[in-house]
Ligand code: HEC
Ligand code: HEC
Ligand code: HEC
Ligand code: HEC
């Protein structure tokens with residue numbers, strides 16, 4: 395018996411160790427490196443002698459689109475100091491390979507041509523510096539996501555074809571929404587009608603970010619949209635982000651598509667911080683006009699953010715006494731979850747104050763402490779990243795799952811309950827609830843901006859002598875009162 399028992403245990407050990415190897419982490423993404431030469435970016439470049447063109451050249455004939463795009467988050471996507479700081483940290487932590495993934499979305503043309511060699515901005519051509527430029531979008535001739543295991547857009551799964559070689563030399567080709575008229579492009583470029591530019595798939599390749607190795611969706615704006623109420627009614631990314639503020643409200647509220655002439659090249663979202671920094675840079679460079687234009691984009695982003703949510707507050711009575719308040723946070727106009735994309739970095743939290751009839755504070759929750767961190771009791775409706783060791787993680791090369799995801803789906807809501815201890819005779823209870831937002835925790839912002847490459851001098855370019863306290867936007871403020879007994 396004892397011998398049989400030992401054999402049994404040896405067998406178990408053998409089976410487990412064999413099992414251990416055969417159950418090694420399964421490959422979620424079997425990479426065809428020939429098909430994806432820039433992996434971990436899934437971009438492809440349909441190479442010819444036709445080169446990419448900087449936006450300033452397009453501006454010669456398309457001044458309206460250029461003026462709208464200038465100072466947009468797309469125009470800043472590569473020079474953004476927040477991006478450059480994080481890129482520098484990524485390359486130090488993981489190695490140079492990862493930078494192709496980042497650059498594939500933040501400066502696609504500069505990545506495929508091999509011009510960008512390291513974090514930083516010095517010595518680069520206008521086309522690399524221009525980030526998500528005219529020529530990146532209008533050279534997109536197709537997608538590469540059908541060849542991935544998930545068949546979903548991600549990590550720059552786009553094909554760039556800035557032009558073609560012909561018997562009579564090279565020719566630039568630009569793709570857009572219209573059937574080309576005669577002499578479209580004035581001899582500078584040919585025009586091709588592109589249905590892809592009228593679909594969310596154009597945006598999706600860059601607005602769906604996966605971990606560079608583990609194929610975990612770090613940012614899922616596209617899939618959030620695709621599985622939400624707006625996609626079902628064919629209200630696309632373009633219909634809210636490529637229009638002015640009032641047209642966006644109409645598209646979101648009435649599910650009404652903008653008309654052709656209403657499309658504008660703003661690409662305005664929620665990131666007011668990037669405009670705050672960029673308008674400081676324009677001012678520092680002595681360009682007050684540009685600083686003013688970017689200031690308007692700052693205000694547009696704040697307005698979009700403030701239009702995105704609403705709050706409803708309900709008292710909950712138990713044994714005839716007020717026991718709890720329920721705060722319902724509603725996503726009323728964001729076409730994807732609120733907040734979206736870098737959900738483990740963005741912060742959207744509730745600040746609550748409950749008072750009795752004499753003004754004594756009965757309960758508070760949510761606030762920013764002296765160091766700029768949210769207090770322990772804060773209900774933050776973002777997500778929390780988790781690394782392979784199941785510990786808290788923030789950086790995109792470490793986060794391989796979420797331990798919490800409290801973002802709110804399109805047209806959806808989330809209820810947050812607060813217990814209130816109401817003394818006898820408290821009378822009428824008043825409550826103030828605020829929904830507040832900022833781009834990141836103060837400590838995270840300091841770490842990232844503190845890591846910008848040497849050729850980005852925050853004082854010389856942005857006029858920053860230290861990292862300022864990140865501005866907070868109040869998205870919604872509500873005051874209500876109700877009886878303490880029922
Ligand atoms: C992020 C991608 C993107 C970038 C960057 C971009 N465009 Fe566009 N552009 C589009 C889309 C999408 C449309 C189609 C909008 C619609 O009609 O639905 C468009 C439309 C156009 C049109 C047709 C007329 C119009 O305004 O609708 C022109 C011309 C044009 N873009 C030029 C430019 C120029 C010049 C730049 C740079 C200053 C630029 N685009 C940057 C995506 C982009
Ligand atoms: C699939 C495309 C894609 C890839 C790959 C990608 N990004 Fe981004 N990145 C984005 C988009 C889209 C946003 C904007 C999302 C938002 O506003 O929250 C963004 C935003 C950011 C921001 C926030 C910028 C700000 O001003 O708040 C940082 C930092 C950043 N990316 C760094 C990186 C780094 C570092 C890498 C590589 C490890 C990387 N990104 C890879 C598309 C991408
Ligand atoms: C020499 C002038 C000139 C330059 C430079 C130029 N374009 Fe055009 N482009 C035109 C004309 C003319 C049209 C016809 C429609 C119109 O008037 O907007 C056009 C149309 C377009 C369209 C709409 C095509 C369609 O059928 O939907 C896009 C997109 C476009 N251009 C992108 C660009 C981009 C990107 C650049 C820079 C790489 C650029 N253009 C540079 C003259 C020019
Ligand atoms: C080639 C990649 C690429 C494509 C294509 C692209 N984007 Fe972006 N987009 C980015 C990156 C990268 C950022 C963030 C840059 C940063 O924050 O540093 C961004 C930022 C934005 C923002 C600003 C977000 C904010 O935080 O305020 C909006 C809005 C946006 N994109 C909408 C669109 C729409 C709409 C389309 C399709 C018509 C599109 N994008 C196509 C790469 C892309």
Ligand code: HEC
Nearest residue numbers: 597601616619629630631634646663664665702727728729
């Ligand atoms: C119904 C309107 C609507 C549609 C459709 C929509 N958005 Fe947005 N988007 C918003 C609003 C409002 C905000 C500001 C609140 C927020 O951050 O979610 C926003 C914010 C963003 C941001 C900024 C996130 C950040 O952290 O700074 C990005 C990026 C973005 N949208 C991209 C997209 C893309 C890509 C699509 C299509 C797949 C899309 N949006 C579809 C309304 C819309």
